[in-house]
Amino acid sequence: MGSVVPAVEPVDTRTVLALAGVTKTYPGTPPVHALRGVDLAIHSGELVAIVGPSGSGKSTLLHVIGTLDRASTGTVSVAGFDVDDLNDKQLSSLRSRHIGFVFQQFFLLAGESALDNVADGLLYTGMALSDRRLLAEEALEQVGLASRMNHEATKLSGGERQRVAIARALIGTPDIILADEPTGNLDSKSGEDVVRLIEDLNTRGTTIVVITHDRQIAARFPRRVSLLDGRIIEDTGVVAGGPVR
Amino acid sequence: MKASLDPSRLAPADMFRASLIGLRTRRLRSILSGLGIVIGIAAMVGVLGLSESSKSDLLAQLDQLGTNMLRIEAGSGIGIGTGELPDESVAMVGRIAPVEQVASISEVDASVYRNDLVPAGQTGGITVKAVDTNLLATLQGRMASGVFLDEAASDLPVVVLGSVAAQRLGVADGSSGTIIWLGDEWFSVVGVMETLDLSPDLDRAALVSYPTSEAFLDHDGVPSTIYVRSDPDDIDAVRSVLPATVNPESPDEVEVTRPSDALEAKEAADQAFTNLLLGLGAVALLVGGVGIANVMVISVLERRGEIGLRRALGATRRHISIQFLGESLILATLGGLGGVALGSAVTALYAWSQGWGVLIPTVAVVGGMAAALIIGVVAGLYPAMRAARVSPTEALRTL
Numbered sequence: 001m002g003s004v005v006p007a008v009e010p011v012d013t014r015t016v017l018a019l020a021g022v023t024k025t026y027p028g029t030p031p032v033h034a035l036r037g038v039d040l041a042i043h044s045g046e047l048v049a050i051v052g053p054s055g056s057g058k059s060t061l062l063h064v065i066g067t068l069d070r071a072s073t074g075t076v077s078v079a080g081f082d083v084d085d086l087n088d089k090q091l092s093s094l095r096s097r098h099i100g101f102v103f104q105q106f107f108l109l110a111g112e113s114a115l116d117n118v119a120d121g122l123l124y125t126g127m128a129l130s131d132r133r134l135l136a137e138e139a140l141e142q143v144g145l146a147s148r149m150n151h152e153a154t155k156l157s158g159g160e161r162q163r164v165a166i167a168r169a170l171i172g173t174p175d176i177i178l179a180d181e182p183t184g185n186l187d188s189k190s191g192e193d194v195v196r197l198i199e200d201l202n203t204r205g206t207t208i209v210v211i212t213h214d215r216q217i218a219a220r221f222p223r224r225v226s227l228l229d230g231r232i233i234e235d236t237g238v239v240a241g242g243p244v245r
Numbered sequence: 246m247k248a249s250l251d252p253s254r255l256a257p258a259d260m261f262r263a264s265l266i267g268l269r270t271r272r273l274r275s276i277l278s279g280l281g282i283v284i285g286i287a288a289m290v291g292v293l294g295l296s297e298s299s300k301s302d303l304l305a306q307l308d309q310l311g312t313n314m315l316r317i318e319a320g321s322g323i324g325i326g327t328g329e330l331p332d333e334s335v336a337m338v339g340r341i342a343p344v345e346q347v348a349s350i351s352e353v354d355a356s357v358y359r360n361d362l363v364p365a366g367q368t369g370g371i372t373v374k375a376v377d378t379n380l381l382a383t384l385q386g387r388m389a390s391g392v393f394l395d396e397a398a399s400d401l402p403v404v405v406l407g408s409v410a411a412q413r414l415g416v417a418d419g420s421s422g423t424i425i426w427l428g429d430e431w432f433s434v435v436g437v438m439e440t441l442d443l444s445p446d447l448d449r450a451a452l453v454s455y456p457t458s459e460a461f462l463d464h465d466g467v468p469s470t471i472y473v474r475s476d477p478d479d480i481d482a483v484r485s486v487l488p489a490t491v492n493p494e495s496p497d498e499v500e501v502t503r504p505s506d507a508l509e510a511k512e513a514a515d516q517a518f519t520n521l522l523l524g525l526g527a528v529a530l531l532v533g534g535v536g537i538a539n540v541m542v543i544s545v546l547e548r549r550g551e552i553g554l555r556r557a558l559g560a561t562r563r564h565i566s567i568q569f570l571g572e573s574l575i576l577a578t579l580g581g582l583g584g585v586a587l588g589s590a591v592t593a594l595y596a597w598s599q600g601w602g603v604l605i606p607t608v609a610v611v612g613g614m615a616a617a618l619i620i621g622v623v624a625g626l627y628p629a630m631r632a633a634r635v636s637p638t639e640a641l642r643t644l
Contacts, residue, residue: 068638088561095556095557095558095559096253103557107550107554111266111270123555124255125251126254129256129262
């Protein structure tokens with residue numbers, strides 16, 4: 001398959017993510033309106049917390065932003081690509097190169113070293129394993145796990161495992177990293193380390209969206225978007241002079 | 246920011262690595278499910294290998310004995326003759342053009358014992374037959390020891406024993422000049438024959454020449470059985486004219502058989518048995534395939550989180566299905582290799598123990614591997630499709 005040219009050229013090169021009038025309705029009786037008209041723009045270099053209680057539509061929003069699910073109505077554009085114009089395969093391509101994911105449950109592969117788990121971040125780009133391992137080494141250094149490179153990933157401590165997962169999201173220098181409750185499975189000390197790491201990565205230019213129900217964590221981030229019943233009820237807005245790549 | 250999108254790609258080496266993950270992390274389960282395939286393939290390779298090995302042994306035997314021998318007997322029983330063939334029949338048969346050798350046998354009314362002290366009733370089931378001196382050549386038999394009857398000794402009290410007869414009379418070596426009590430005379434044993442596969446009745450017989458039987462046993466020399474070797478190409482033609490040649494008056498009373506047919510019939514019976522065992526092997530293979538499918542379906546359910554992660558990392562549905570299909574294929578291939586190795590080992594061991602030539606047919610090895618691969622694909626197809634259909638958001642919700 002050849003390269004796919006997006007339907008729309010990026011309008012604002014600093015806008016990494018743009019949602020306009022996004023709704024998501026799950027069919028059923030009665031149908032569930034998980035998102036009810038969300039408008040959101042996130043720019044390169046931002047660190048944004050999307051915060052809200054459970055059932056507020058956070059996870060749905062993450063899935064829509066991460067192109068794992070499609071919006072029922074409205075437009076979503078990620079890294080300059082209009083998601084509506086892309087088919088399933090093209091969405092996979094978009095995820096493989098432009099979006100990094102960090103999950104609450106880490107999702108590390110058992111039986112593989114930390115290095116190979118991180119290298120898997122670029123698995124579906126077709127890059128050779130040796131090249132991916134070189135990049136994985138750098139990514140592990142960035143998250144402070146250079147010494148644990150050859151340890152089996154699933155046997156590391158919770159905090160270390162999440163740092164491996166962050167390195168995996170980081171490896172391809174994606175346009176945006178989406179972190180879903182990254183501290184949800186961690187004790188407070190490890191959680192604190194992970195939040196610091198996220199802040200640290202952001203100061204070095206990585207665009208990160210953290211989804212959390214924890215208002216304390218959200219309060220530490222420069223921009224907070226609060227969600228309730230599928231609507232944005234508060235957006236602290238773009239911080240002027242935020243880091244730009 | 247990039248303005249174009251390169252498609253997701255998974256290098257073949259990475260595809261292989263991804264397919265190995267499930268097998269590596271769930272070793273025992275993989276081994277057990279692969280075992281079904283091992284047993285199925287081993288059974289099929291073993292059955293085919295053993296049947297080929299035994300067939301090759303039989304063919305070698307047939308080749309050695311020849312399929313161009315016919316046996317002519319006088320029909321006997323109520324209303325179908327006297328059990329004797331006409332005197333001149335041997336000469337008549339010899340005149341049929343494609344006939345190469347003719348040798349006759351005549352039943353002698355006498356018994357044979359170790360010595361003259363053995364009670365008359367204890368004959369040991371050994372019959373006495375008067376035979377032509379070219380009988381051994383016609384049967385393509387071999388001597389275990391000593392020599393066969395020849396013209397030089399044709400009117401002396403000498404006897405040649407079949408293998409079973411020699412054993413029952415306690416004659417170990419036909420060339421040692423042992424004497425036995427035959428009829429009412431002492432006879433010298435001059436030779437012992439090896440087992441004759443095409444005429445087992447001669448294994449239990451003591452053979453004397455026609456002149457000897459006339460001189461010492463008062464035998465009339467009327468033949469009851471004739472063995473014919475003919476040109477192999479004309480065997481059917483010879484067979485069809487034999488009854489009328491042997492007994493023009495009543496050809497119906499002549500029975501013509503081809504002794505090698507019995508061996509071939511045995512082979513056909515073995516083949517039926519082989520087919521049955523092959524069927525059982527196929528059932529084992531099928532069960533093995535179902536086992537793999539079962540394990541793969543469970544694996545897909547258990548690994549939803551991994552599937553979700555891979556989709557998030559950029560895997561297409563196709564990448565996911567190929568990974569699971571690959572896993573099933575690797576499992577089946579390993580099972581197939583194990584099965585071929587085990588089946589071949591069993592065949593070699595059994596053939597060796599039977600003294601057969603070891604013959605593991607290529608068709609069994611290639612067919613076994615092909616069957617394993619097909620099973621792998623079929624067993625993996627449904628689980629792979631299920632894995633591909635898992636929605637990434639559903640999969641990632643898994644805790």
